[in-house]
Amino acid sequence: MKRFIYLLSTRPDIMGSKDEALGLHGTFVPNKSQSIHRWYPYVEGFSNEFVSSLLNEFAIKGQTVYDPFAGTGTTVCVAQNLGMKSVYSEIxxxxxxxxxxxxxxxxxxxxxxxxxxxxxxxxxxxxxxxxxxxxxxxxxxxxxxxxxxxxxxxxxxxxxxxxxxxxxxxxxxxxxxxxxxxxxxxxxxxxxxxxxxxxxxxxxxxxxxxxxxxxxxxxxxxxxxxxxxxxxxxxxxxxxxxxxLGNSALVSHGEDMVDVVLTSPPYVNxxxxxxxxxxxxxxxxxxxxxNDLRDLRDKAMAAGINSVSKRGRAASKIKSVEDIATKIDAIVVENGKDKRVPELIRRYFSDTILWLENSYRLLKEGGKIIVDIGDSYFYNIHVPADRLLLEIAESVGFRHIETRYVRDRHSNNGKPLKQVLHIMSK
Ligand SMILES: C[S@@+](CC[C@H](N)C(=O)[O-])C[C@H]1O[C@@H](n2cnc3c(N)ncnc32)[C@H](O)[C@@H]1O
Known part of the structure; x- marks a missing residue:
């Protein structure tokens, strides 16, 4: 069942549909006028209210919250203000x-x-x-x-x-x-x-x-x-x-120490x-x-075409990802398109295994993970990142509780896309 949430997060790195009632609370915009949050203007952030409502629902005072992809630190700042402990990684x-x-x-x-x-x-x-x-x-x-x-x-x-x-x-x-x-x-x-x-x-x-x-x-x-x-x-x-906890979410940082993981990983876009x-x-x-950007990029999650290079991590094979990547392979061969695209898809989901495994290890038994994720299109092939992430999370051991629909988005060529929140437990 679709359940809508009204305090939306925003990922303006991907276009949302123009008529949706996003409102200012659905963007990083409110953060720009809020004490501390306004120090650094950010584009790909959650709003403070969005994080507050989720932390109030899924965590209690004194518990520990982890954001593996901390960005500008909205999750940890809000956790601190709510009297929660917080740990993070950010590359x-x-x-x-x-x-x-x-x-x-x-x-x-x-x-x-x-x-x-x-x-x-x-x-x-x-x-x-x-x-x-x-x-x-x-x-x-x-x-x-x-x-x-x-x-x-x-x-x-x-x-x-x-x-x-x-x-x-x-x-x-x-x-x-x-x-x-x-x-x-x-x-x-x-x-x-x-x-x-x-x-x-x-x-x-x-x-x-x-x-x-x-x-x-x-x-x-x-x-x-x-x-x-x-x-x-x-x-x-x-x-x-x-x-x-450590710079990279792709590297293990311990076990059984976190009550809630709340994050918005890079999208495959x-x-x-x-x-x-x-x-x-x-x-x-x-x-x-x-020139120094290259070394940083190699350590980041493979999420953009520029992060696909010969030096990168080899991708693990995942059956349902292969089903999509091979369709894109065929288009690349037939139409002389960029062959890094199917490799990006493979590496993105392969990296997804790494950070989900690490989050699973860090969570205490019964702990919850809340992931903001959206799908994409490449060469007219739909890449259902939300479905694939859920499948990988379940294979890592997570139990799916519910998925909340956040908002409609659309691809550059107007195809409908979405943004959802997966809520799972260990
Ligand atoms: C969508 S942004 C997160 C925004 C955050 N929710 C906020 O409100 O500011 C994703 C972040 O993941 C970071 N990132 C990419 N690869 C990473 C890795 N391997 N480990 C940790 N962070 C990584 C990027 O640098 C980026 O800041």
Whole structure:
């Protein structure tokens, strides 16, 4: 039976139908105006309310919640606020910085906000009084991004001057710097010649910032927003602060320690989470150039066409996945299409076995897992990721409780798709 849920999550990396009553609560949009959640603007996130309603239904105070694909940390932030313990994994180091800034670093600075404010002041004054030369700024950008002009003119000089000031001025409390780094990442795309829609792309003529846009002013505003949010925050007890279990959800991190798993794994749809955060990753020092993205991509779940390379993990064979992948193989051969597509399908579901097995191991007996998942089309062949995930979960040992229908979506060529929540138990 279909049961609809009204506090929707959103995965705008896949288009939803235009007439559905998504409303603001169904998107990450409410998070953008909410204390702490607004620090880093995210596209592929759950809404805070969506996670709250699920955690209130499936977990109780004091229990432990795990999000294997933590993203911007909505699950762990909400769990912390509800008095639950939480653990997470997240492969993207910049996203881990965002999660840690919003939780553990925030807690570390609560009693010393005025010293952090003075440090922020020193960083912005230093960036203003010691601008990098235009020549050096262009060299640094070219070393990182080749010919792509990510930032131009004054914006390039200002953003690199902030990056250099952060590298030069070391505060006593390392959480001050972590939060300031996160703030720099947070204003990165907005200060660049790129724009994030579903994916990162170049701005069109009418999308550029006004000529009086100032990167340093924008950075100051972000820092003030953070300081204001922190002044309202109360300290979280050590027990309820989120803990990183390990970077990758594809690697085992223990057993029998979690009551509820709540997650939205990457969909099999081509979102390249690393390419989308390459500017943030560079500004915060996690990559030196786009060449370094490759190593990160290899460790991530195979979900986009760019994650299919010779170096990747070999895929385990799954009968029902083969039924679909071989149909796509035939189209690839007949029509000279991209042969990485059927390989992506195979690897995606093979990785699905890994993270579901790990989640099963981590869950206590009777524990619940709630997975947000959607289907896809490739070359007009339907890839029922929701059905396949359920089948794999059952083969791993999970018992299906129910599936809730979240919303209609549609593929790029207008075919109907959906987003569902599978609820299962160990
Ligand atoms: C759909 S997003 C999750 C968004 C999250 N629910 C939120 O509200 O912010 C999926 C996340 O999975 C992460 N990811 C991909 N492969 C991973 C892996 N092997 N281990 C852990 N995280 C991974 C991506 O970096 C991305 O942040």
């Amino acid at each position: 993207n180091p910049f996203m881990r910085l965002v999660i840690e800034a919003k939780t553990n670093h925030a807690n570390n600075v609560i009693t010393d906000i005025e010293s952090m404010s003075e440090y922020f002041e020193r960083v912005t004054s230093h960036a203003t009084s010691h601008p990098i030369s235009q020549k050096s700024a262009i060299q640094l950008q070219t070393k990182a991004f080749g010919k792509s002009e990510i930032f131009s003119g004054k914006d390039l000089i200002e953003i690199i001057s902030i990056k250099e000031s952060l590298a030069e001025l070391n505060p006593d409390n390392e959480s001050f710097k972590a939060i300031a780094d996160m703030a720099l990442g947070s204003i990165a795309v907005g200060s660049s010649n790129m724009i994030r829609r579903a994916d990162l792309r170049k701005r069109k003529a009418k999308e550029f910032n006004l000529p009086n846009y100032s990167v340093i002013d924008c950075f100051k505003e972000k820092l003030n927003q953070i300081l204001n949010d922190l002044r309202e925050l109360t300290i979280t007890k050590e027990d309820f602060r989120p803990k990183l 081509g979102t390249n989470y690393f390419r989308n955060t390459k500017i943030e990753l560079w500004l915060t020092g996690f990559i030196q150039s786009t």
